[in-house]
Amino acid sequence: MSNIPLIYATVHFGASNSTETKTPAVDDYGSCGYKLIWMLTEDGTLTISGTRDMNDYSWYDSPRPWSPYLEKIKQIVITPGVTSIGDRSFSGCINLTRVTIPNSIEHLGFEAFSGCS
Numbered sequence: 001m002s003n004i005p006l007i008y009a010t011v012h013f014g015a016s017n018s019t020e021t022k023t024p025a026v027d028d029y030g031s032c033g034y035k036l037i038w039m040l041t042e043d044g045t046l047t048i049s050g051t052r053d054m055n056d057y058s059w060y061d062s063p064r065p066w067s068p069y070l071e072k073i074k075q076i077v078i079t080p081g082v083t084s085i086g087d088r089s090f091s092g093c094i095n096l097t098r099v100t101i102p103n104s105i106e107h108l109g110f111e112a113f114s115g116c117s
Helices: none
Strands: 009-012 019-022 026-033 036-041 045-050 075-078 082-085 098-100
Touching: 045 082
Parallel strands: 045 075, 075 098
Antiparallel strands: 009 019, 026 036, 036 045
């Protein structure tokens, strides 16, 4: 996929005023709805970007594509343009410390954040 958005962090070394830009490595990515992609970076940030609604998920017949990484996810960033958070999307993210939800969200799915810390 060539249109994957990148997240940039500014790193400061010592007392110097110089900065260096570092792009965290991408651990995995894929689709999570029509015109939506997800990306998990090495720092534990799961980003959902694009336009329209996220898919709904269940425990058995439609697992989340990021299910293997639930314990690694520390932060969720949903970008403007995403209009809904699907059922059970982030349930069980036990190490989650921060969530960014834009004003474009019109619907929060059933148990979307159940079992999160």
